[in-house]
Amino acid sequence: MIQVIASFLKVLNSESDPGQISLALCLSMVAGFAPFFSLSTLFMLLLGLCLRVNLSAFSLGWGLFALLAFFLDPLFHHVGWLLLNLPDLEGFWTRLYNLPAMRMTRFYNSVVMGSFVISLILFVPLFVFQWVMIRKYRTHFMSWIQKTRIAQILKGTKIYAAYRALS
């Protein structure tokens, strides 16, 4: 747990743009909420790697959101099942269902659908919220935290140096 907090602080204290960290967390949310073996996971991995987002934040967020999904799956199931059974959307879903590429996404699964829709709904608010919070953190708390003993230890590690070189 300490290692996770330390990793998180390291990300926050890095020189990455707040937008890159926030976007990484949002993408990881979509990937983490979705079942592991799904096309949306693969697509989020593609975006995470191709877009210049913070990779540490992406991988850290993926793990955290996957853990959170473990508890939220019943909610995803209910939302997804509700949407998949809306009479007004029946024709739309049926058309998607008969498209080979869309069938592979398993959108017709209640958890896949629910997690994806909830992720989309939360994507922009979470992005803005995180962006604002990171900026506030860096303005008001970062200098204080960097002086703490744990931050000093982290900054002295080779991993941090390597990370700086990559980001």
Place this chain on the structure above:
Amino acid sequence: MQPTGRFHESERKMKKWIRWWGFLAFVVFVGLFVAGIFLFSGPLIAKGIEKAGTLAMGARVDVGSAHPGIFPLGLTVKGLQVTDPDAPMTNILEISDLRLGLDTQALMLGKVDIREMAVEGIRFGTPRKKSGALPEKPKEEKRKEAAPGKSLQERIPMPALQIPDVDAILARESLAALEEARALEEELRAELGSFQTRLQTLPDLRTLEGYKTRLENLKKGRGLAAIVTTARELRELKAAVDSDIRILRETQEDLGNRVTVLSGRIRALKELAAEDVRRLVAKYNISDEGLGNVTGLLLGPEWEARIRKGLWVYRKAEPWLARQAVHEKTPEPEKRVRWEGVDRVFVEAPLRPDFLVRKASLSLHIPAGDLKGSLRNATNQQALVGSPMILNLAGDGLSGMERMALEMVFNRINPAAPEEGVKAEIRGWQPQAMGTGDFSLGAEKGDLDLEMGIRSGVLSGKGRMNLTGVRFSVADSGNPMARVLTSALEEVDSLLVRADISGNLDRPEIRFSSSLDGVVRGALSRAVREARAVFQARLDEEVGLRTEGKILELENRIKALGDLDVILEERLTAARGLVF
């Protein structure tokens, strides 16, 4: 041309947001993942085929190797072996090479749509190096079929043509004629005794002589008193004589009646003896029953076994053909799996079968040579395809036959009324000896046609085999009937065998008939008739010998009764000679 400032700005922004090495890493990662699947999934696919096949067949299914292909998407399977559950050291089916190409779009929709398939090196009944029996499954008891190699006598319930031992039969059988003779003998003895006793109580010649003397004395009387006395005594004497005559006449009549009755019964003894012979001939009959369907008895077990084997294969495949995939699942989840969710199934348009082999080319190797053929529309959801599954196989210039063709149609377009049909045709067949043991049938040439249908499990069909240059071989077992059969079969040059198939899958009934039936039945019936005549003659002779002696004895005894009649007649004559 120098790039503008706006272009530089957009390039800078793009570089700021796009991480090209990340994209490259993703491509490499996905590429390696896909390559890994295709490189290392072969053994997994092979295991999957083995597991599913073993489960379906109830005997071991082995796959030499399996290799998936990417461009085009497909699969190659080599060395497929399916063990015969009834013979674990034999493969019921072996395929050396199977290649198939899949419809990618259908696969993305979760359907296995095989556009083209090539199956080469199909063989049946090949030997296995290791037993394919499943150790954990108790062996099913093999159905006992008419085993080849039985002797002719066992295969055909022929009358042995052995004339039964007449002495032995007469030793254990009671003859009604002899029984009656013994009864008559007793009665005659009793009657003779009875009449002799009765005769002793009747007036004899001395009594009658006494009457005569008394009459003559009465006639000599003189005087009135004597006349009166004489007249009274004469009346008394006449009454006594009349009474004796009546008794004698009645006894004579009784005797005559008994003699008549007993003589009649003695005469009937001959008819009784003849009846005894008829009864014994019927009981120890040399019958020609069981010769009604010689063709079925000779050829039936082998051809029945082949047809039953074919039906066994069909029964194995039938559950797969009968299984209909569910397309309209209930929208309400039956079971909510928390971490996996529930799949909502929508209407597919167009409807596609879950598994379909549109066209497969087949190369089948049989001992006679190679057959080529095709399989079309192989699916268990024919209603969605609208066409039946059709299997065609044909070969020309084969070893031992000019042409062979087979067509099988599995029509499940209407699942409620399935119709299956088989048509087989063999031309210019040079059959090897059919039958085993001490009987075999060979022919120079033959044509065979078979047409069979299965409608809702009910079988119907006809087969026809036309053989020319027929020759039979019957081992000389010393059985006279076998010799008769051999002699009859020597005259047969051609043979037309018909088979009528009926019943159902559980109890198929195959009835064979041919021109052979009449020939063999006629010859054997003649032989049986001759043997039966000899048997009857021997019985006639032996029963006659035993009964005629008794009849003579009885006739002598009845003559003794006749002698009593002479005595009675003599007494009656004497009584009637008295003149009053």
